[in-house]
Amino acid sequence: MILVLGSTGFLGSNVCQLLDKNGVEYAGASLSTGVDLRKHVDVDELFGAIKPSVVINCASYVGGLQFGLAHPTELFTNNLKMALNIYQALEKHSIPKIINPISNCTYPGSASLFKVDEWWDGPMHDSVLIYGFTKKALWVASQAYKAEFGIISNNIILPNMYGIGDHKDELRAHALGALITKFVKAKVEGNSQVIVWGTGTPVREWLNVLDGAQALIRSIPIELGQDPINIGRGEGISIKDLAYKIREIVDVDCEIFFDLTKPDGAPIKTIDGATGTSKLGWSPEIDLDIGLRDTISSYLKEVSAKN
Numbered sequence: 001m002i003l004v005l006g007s008t009g010f011l012g013s014n015v016c017q018l019l020d021k022n023g024v025e026y027a028g029a030s031l032s033t034g035v036d037l038r039k040h041v042d043v044d045e046l047f048g049a050i051k052p053s054v055v056i057n058c059a060s061y062v063g064g065l066q067f068g069l070a071h072p073t074e075l076f077t078n079n080l081k082m083a084l085n086i087y088q089a090l091e092k093h094s095i096p097k098i099i100n101p102i103s104n105c106t107y108p109g110s111a112s113l114f115k116v117d118e119w120w121d122g123p124m125h126d127s128v129l130i131y132g133f134t135k136k137a138l139w140v141a142s143q144a145y146k147a148e149f150g151i152i153s154n155n156i157i158l159p160n161m162y163g164i165g166d167h168k169d170e171l172r173a174h175a176l177g178a179l180i181t182k183f184v185k186a187k188v189e190g191n192s193q194v195i196v197w198g199t200g201t202p203v204r205e206w207l208n209v210l211d212g213a214q215a216l217i218r219s220i221p222i223e224l225g226q227d228p229i230n231i232g233r234g235e236g237i238s239i240k241d242l243a244y245k246i247r248e249i250v251d252v253d254c255e256i257f258f259d260l261t262k263p264d265g266a267p268i269k270t271i272d273g274a275t276g277t278s279k280l281g282w283s284p285e286i287d288l289d290i291g292l293r294d295t296i297s298s299y300l301k302e303v304s305a306k307n
Contacts, residue, residue: 002026002220003052005037005086006059010166011101014213015056022217027052030059038081040088047089055098056216057086057138062103062131069263072130079134087141090151097152099216102139102228104159104205104271105132112203112268114157116230116275125266139228146226154219155228159271163209163291164298175239176206179246184299187252194247194254197262200240205232205270208286218280229279232271237288245289249296 002019006012007028019026027050029035036042037059047055061078090098107114109125124132142153166177175197182194215231237245243256277283 001050001052002054002056003047003050004028004056004058006030006057008032009058009060010163011161011209011212011216012056012058013165014163014209015058015216018210018213018217024217037085038078040085043085043089044092047093047095051093052095053097054220055086055090055095056220057098057100058216059086060135069127075131076134079131080137083134083138083141087145087151091145091149095151097154098142099154099156099219100138100142101212101216102135102155102157103128103132104157104232104269105266106136106157107269109266113234113270113272114230114232115272116157116227119228127263127265143226152223154222154224156215156219156276157228157230157271158212158215159205159207159232159269161207161209161212162295164295165209166295175204176242176246179239179243180250180296180299183243183246183250183252183254184296184303186254187250187300188303192254193257194243195257195259196239196243197259198239198264199260200243200258201238202264202266203236203238203268203270204242205234205236206242206288206291207231207284208288208291211284211286214282215276215280215284218282222279224279227275229275230271230273231276231284232273233284234270234272236268236270246292246296249293250300 004012004015004026007016008030016028029046035046059082061075104114105128106124107119108122110122111118139155142155145151160174162176186194273283
């Protein structure tokens with residue numbers, strides 16, 4: 001039995017859909033299903049009842065850059081509580097394996113192309129330090145629990161994700177999801193201007209959530225070893241170019257204003273996916289333009305149905 005934590009979230013729900021499609025038996029749990037992973041008793045009871053052979057840990061307390069700057073203590077305490085409770089329950093209930101998706105913000109802030117052997121080569125960017133630390137702590141936990149209890153952790157580093165079902169709240173969404181929301185809102189409400197945080201120059205690599213889910217599921221039968229593996233193609237796009245691309249796809253007549261009083265975050269974030277390609281025999285498949293069109297089309301239909 002596979003247990004998916006955060007099963008109703010953006011990544012977790014897509015993992016569950018793919019498991020369903022593949023006919024794989026699983027159970028899901030999240031705060032919305034009544035399981036608070038920040039509470040030790042909830043995690044203990046869940047793991048004891050399900051007794052999974054593998055846990056896919058998609059649970060996370062996360063938001064975009066704005067959210068992280070506004071809620072640093074919540075990011076820190078909630079994510080660390082979940083990590084500690086999960087690993088303690090793995091050991092108590094003799095669960096042999098966990099798969100952790102880890103954010104690419106855990107790489108040094110000065111890096112531009114993220115390589116696994118450079119993961120510890122410098123501090124994280126200040127704008128993501130708190131959230132990034134909690135995700136990097138999962139790797140530290142995996143070392144401790146492997147050394148003492150033999151628990152296997154597959155740590156999968158993913159680029160920022162987008163896709164159907166992403167957050168629509170501009171505060172909680174990452175840059176791409178927030179941009180889609182803004183341009184769709186401009187189209188529906190007839191707004192003449194869309195405001196984009198920062199200069200628009202930062203470059204980001206984007207992974208469709210369906211590819212993210214595929215990477216996690218493909219790693220289930222594999223023991224990847226102590227080092228994390230990267231999923232990615234090393235290809236990025238600037239926030240400015242992304243904004244213009246989204247405006248074109250949404251087909252809205254509006255100006256784009258870059259708010260230079262807002263922070264940019266790290267200048268470049270792309271991933272060298274060679275380790276993922278080697279270990280999984282697979283690399284991300286969904287082209288950004290195709291993924292954007294599908295995501296925007298879905299959101300426009302959703303908005304249209306409400307109006």
